[in-house]
Structure formats: structure tokens, C-alpha cells
Amino acid sequence: METRRHQKVNRIAALILIVCLLFLPGCWGKREVEELAPLIGVGFDLGKKPGTFLITMQLAKPKQGGGESAAKIEDRTFSVEVASAREATEMVYKISSRIPFMGSLKVIVIGEGAAKAGFTDIIDFAQRFSEFRRTMYLVLTKGKAQTLLNIKLRDGELPAMSIKNHMEQGNNLSTFPTVRLGHYLTIIGSQSTAPILPVVETIKSGEDGIEYNNAKEGKELHIQGSGVLRGDHLVDYLTDKETKGYMWLENNVQNCLINTMDDKDKVSFGGQVLKSKTRYKLFDNNGVIGLQYQIQASISVDEVMGVKQQLSEPEWVDLMNQAETSYAKVIQEECEMSIKKERDLSLDFLGIGRLIDERDPSYWKTIKDQWEEKIADFPLNLNVQVSVHHSGMSSSSSTTND
Numbered sequence: 385m386e387t388r389r390h391q392k393v394n395r396i397a398a399l400i401l402i403v404c405l406l407f408l409p410g411c412w413g414k415r416e417v418e419e420l421a422p423l424i425g426v427g428f429d430l431g432k433k434p435g436t437f438l439i440t441m442q443l444a445k446p447k448q449g450g451g452e453s454a455a456k457i458e459d460r461t462f463s464v465e466v467a468s469a470r471e472a473t474e475m476v477y478k479i480s481s482r483i484p485f486m487g488s489l490k491v492i493v494i495g496e497g498a499a500k501a502g503f504t505d506i507i508d509f510a511q512r513f514s515e516f517r518r519t520m521y522l523v524l525t526k527g528k529a530q531t532l533l534n535i536k537l538r539d540g541e542l543p544a545m546s547i548k549n550h551m552e553q554g555n556n557l558s559t560f561p562t563v564r565l566g567h568y569l570t571i572i573g574s575q576s577t578a579p580i581l582p583v584v585e586t587i588k589s590g591e592d593g594i595e596y597n598n599a600k601e602g603k604e605l606h607i608q609g610s611g612v613l614r615g616d617h618l619v620d621y622l623t624d625k626e627t628k629g630y631m632w633l634e635n636n637v638q639n640c641l642i643n644t645m646d647d648k649d650k651v652s653f654g655g656q657v658l659k660s661k662t663r664y665k666l667f668d669n670n671g672v673i674g675l676q677y678q679i680q681a682s683i684s685v686d687e688v689m690g691v692k693q694q695l696s697e698p699e700w701v702d703l704m705n706q707a708e709t710s711y712a713k714v715i716q717e718e719c720e721m722s723i724k725k726e727r728d729l730s731l732d733f734l735g736i737g738r739l740i741d742e743r744d745p746s747y748w749k750t751i752k753d754q755w756e757e758k759i760a761d762f763p764l765n766l767n768v769q770v771s772v773h774h775s776g777m778s779s780s781s782s783t784t785n786d
Contacts (some may be wrong), residue, residue, distance in 0.1 A: 386491060389601060394710055396508035416548050418617075421443040421444070421445065421460065421480050421482035421483065421484050421485065422443065422444045422485050422488040422638050423441060423442070423443055423444075423484045423485055423486055423488055423489045424442050424443065424444050424488065424489065424490055424491070424542055424544040424548075425441075425489070425490060425491045425492070425493060425533055425542070425543065425544025425545075425546055425547070425548075426439065426440065426441055426442070426489060426491075426492050426493070426496045426510075427439070427440035427442075427463075427492075427493040427494075427495060427500050427528075427529025427530055427532065427533045428440075428492070428493070428494050428495060428503055428506050428507070428529055429495035429497055429503055429529050429530055430497040430498050431466070432465065432749060433465065435467055436465050436466060436467050437465070437466060437467070437498065437506050438463055438464070438465050438471075438528075438530060439463065439464055439465075439469060439472040439506070440461060440462070440463040440493075440529055440530045440533050440534070440606070441461065441462050441463075441472065441476050441484060442460075442461045442533050442542060442543070442544045443460040443461070443462070443476075443482075443484060443524070443773070444460070444542065444545075445460050445479060445482075445652075446480070455541075459524060460480060461533055461534055462475075462476050462479055463530050463534075468506075468509070469506060469509035469510075470509060470518070471649075473486075483683045485515070486513060486515035486516050486624060487516070487517065487603075487757050488519065489516060489517070489520050490520055490544055490545065490547075490548040490781045491505040491512075491520060491522075491523060491544045491548050492507070492510065492521070492522050492523070492565070492786075493523055493524075493525055493529040493532055493533060493544075493547070493549045493584070494522065494523070494524050494525070494526070494529060494581070494750070495525060495527065495528045495532075496525065496526050496527060496528075496618065497528070498529070498713055499611065499613070499616075499617070499618035500617060500618045501617070502615070502616045503616050504616040506617070507565075507616070510565060511565065511569055516565075518564060518565045518566030518569070519548065519564050519565070519566065520564065520565050521548060521551045521562065521563065521564055522563050522564070522565055522568050522581050523547060523564075523581060523582050523583070523584045523607075523729070524562075524581045524582065524583045524584070524610075524611040524618065525583065525585060526583060526585055526621075527585070530584075532584065532586070533670055535586055535602075535603050535630055536601065536602045537602050537603060537604070537605065538596070538601070538602030538603065538604060539602070540602075543605065546605050546732065547584055547605065547607075550584075550605065550607050551582075554582075554607075555638045555639060556639055557639065557640055557641065558631050558636060558637040558638050558639055558640040558657075559608070559627065559631070559640060560578040560583075560607050560608065560609070560610060560627055560631075561580055561581070561582055561610055561627070561630070561631065561634075561636065562582065563579070563580070563581050563582065567663055568581075571715065572615055572616070574738060576732055576735075576737035576738060576741070576752060576755055577732055577733070577735045577737060578612055578613060578619075578729075578731040578733040579612075579613045579615075579702045579733070579737050580610050580611065580612055580613070580615060580622070580630065580733045581607045581610060581611050581613065581706040582607055582609075583607070583608065583610055583611055583621065584605060584606070584607050585597070585605070585606050585607075585608075586603045586604065586605060586606065587603075587604050587605070587606035588603075591606075592606070592608075594606075608624050608627075609621055609622055609624050609626075609627050610627045610630070611620045611646075612649075612725075612729060612731055612733045614731060618727060619731060620725075620729055622722070622725060622733075623721075625717075625718050625721050626718075626721045626722045627722075627723050628640075628718045628722075629718035629719040629720070629721050629722030629723070630722045630733065630734065632660070632662060632663060632679055632715055632718060632719050632722075633677060633679075633719055633722060633723075633734050634662070634734065634735065635660075635661065635662035637657060637660045637662075637681075638657075638659075638660075639656065639657055639658075640656070640657045641654070641655070641656055642654075642655050642656070642657060642683065642714060642715075643655070643658075643714075643759040644710040644711055644713070644714045645710060646690075646703070646706045646707070646710060647706055647710070648726070650690050651688065651689065651690040651691055651703065651706075652687075652688070652689045652690055653685055653687065653688060653707045653710065653711070654685070654686055654687030654688075654689075655683045655684055655685045655686055655687070655707070655772075656683065656684050656686055656712065657681055657682070657683055658682045658683065658684055658773050659681070659682050660679065660680065660681040660682070661679075661680050661681075662677040662678070662679045662680075663677075663679075663680075664676070664677060664678070664739050664743070665678070665743070666740065666743050666744055666747075667763075667765070669763065672763060673740075673744070673747055673763070674762065674763025674764060674765065675736055675739060675740065675762070675763070675764055675765070676764075676765040676766075676767060677719070677765065677766050677767065678767045678769075679715060679719070679766070679767070679768045679769070680769050681711070681715065681768075681769070681770050681771075681772075682770075682771050682776075683707075683708075683711055683770055683771070683772055683773060684772075684773050684774055685704065685707055685772055685774070685775040686773070687704075688693065691703075700775075704772045704775055707772055708770045708771060708772050709770075711770040711772075712768045712769065712770040715768045715770070716766055716768045719766055719768070720766070722734065726759060727759060727760045727761075730756045730757070730759050730760060731756070732755065732756070732759055736764070737755050
């Protein structure tokens, strides 16, 4: 009797399991990898017809065959003039015979024309479609995005992958901002802060003091400076030094190289920032509210040039003290250049309004509606302190007495 009861219970349990399995989600809408074309980079330019964009899609196709070539990818880049990003996907699919897979997108390149005209409409697809990730990088180019994504690089890498690798390694030098889609959307949502994007260009041999072997076919990418936007409209560019000042003020310097001279312009110091910290605090000067930046940096002196004689230990210590003062002056000048640019543009790309709101929300409410007018003369103070952590593998000069 007991055995029959257990058998009945087991049958009911098995029936329930079978019914549950029928309602479990399966791979009904699966797509085979062989049917997909991984999308690596997208470029946005203005189209020739009013209301259209020239969208460039850089797809990756694994090379056929074994050996080393199996890990490499072929370039399949298409440009189409369309009124929407979805339309571009359809047209590229008809050409490539593979479905573009959006989840692999690494970089969005905004051409100068599209950046000046505004690109909110065309980037809406990137934030709305579920396959896209907000970790993709946004960059500007002073020419056309189509041209940048179609260049042939000397190392054979796809331009979109090269830009992605540059962005991922950006902290090693901290000379340009790395901006992801999610961060950009957060900034424009804050309204008070102006977005800033890094600028990517190609560089010819001999430009900016850089030379390379022209015999090898291809070009090189160069990331320097940045663009300031009002919402989704490009307003102006920051120089390399103005961008470095922005990095200091935004507390985005992790590692960077820095060069300077002593107070007599005879000895030069080459060094590397080991760590830095930028703090902010509001001050009240007789009822006038202002913001003070406090920058602290620890630097390793890796190179000393111009010392003509052997220095004693006290003389070497004095020289390192001069290095600290000179390094602080370089950082101060770069920050002041960035602040001057902010005042000239009346655009808060430094996020000063955001900092005021964090520290004194009630005061921010009284000035936020006139913030762009107040930027030009809002009180700002800089306090830069540099300490030389060590002076390399030598405690003195390598030169000897005559």
C-alpha cells in the first residue's frame, strides 16, 4: 500500500517536472556565430541630403585557415547614407550577408561635421537598443569619421580596434580623457557640465616631431587634445596643455610624464607622476563663495640634464627642491590654461557647478540658472604641492669633476 502511494507521488512529480520544462525559455531565437558579423566601430558624419547621416560600420570577419592567421580578422567597412541607424543596419546586412552583431561595438567616432550640427538623434539608437553596452568609447575626429575608419594602419590593425586599445591604455599617460557612452549620457543629463571628448587623428611622418618609416605602407593614429560640447554640439577644441590641465583638475591623472627646467633654465628634469590627488573645497571670502583646488603629486625624477659638475649631497638636495618647485609650476600653468579656456567659452567642462552642488546644494540653487554667465568671474584658487619621491637609481649627478 505504501509502495503504491510512493509510486503515485513520483508519477505526479515527474508530470509536474515535464510541464515545467515545457514552459522554460530555450534557444528558440538563437543565432549561430557563423551568421553574425561582429561590429567593432561606428562612425557618424553628415549626409549629403538634408536630414541624413553617413554611417560607417566597421565589421570584423575572422580569417579562414589555421596557424597564426586564425586569430586575425579581416576588415569589412561599409558606409551608407541613411536617415536612421536602424536603416543602416538593414542596408549593411544586405551587402555583407551576415547580421551585424551590435553587442561587440567598441568605439563610436563622431566626425567634425556631425559634432557641430548635433548628433543626439543618431546616437539615440546606441543608448536605446538592448544589444549595445554603455561601456563603448566615444571619440571625435577633426575630419570625417568615414575617412578615419577607412585608413590602413601600418601594424595592420583595424582603426576601431586601435582606438579601443588606445583608450584602454589611456591611464598610462593620462594626457587625454577616456569617455564611455554611459559617462557621456550622465554628463549631458546633469545639464550644468559640458561634455568633453578626446580627439583622434592620423599623423604623418614629421608632424609634431614624430617620424616613422614611410616605406611601410599605412598610417599612424594620434590621440591628442579634446573637444568641448554644449550638449551634443561641438563648440571648440582644447589644446594638449589645456587638456592636461583638465585631467589634473578632474583628478584623472594616474600616471603621466612631466618635464621642466630649474629656475635658471639651465638644468632640465624629466620625471613620472607616481600618484596624485586633487581635492576640492568651497571657501567664503567676505560673503563671496569660491572653489579651491588642492593638487598633491608625488613624482619620480628619472632624468637630469645640464649638470656640469659633481654635486655634494646638500647641493643635490637643493636641486631636487628646485625640481619640486618647477614641477608644481608646470602643473599650475596647465590648470590655469584650462580654467582660462572654461571662462572664455562660458562652458563648464571642468564640472565646477557639479562640485558646488555636491558641497552646498542650497547655494547652487541660487546660481544654477545663471551659471554660464557666472563662470567667467567665479572665484577659483589653485594650490599645487609636489614632492619628489626619489631621483632615480642615483643619489647624485653622474658627471665628474673636470
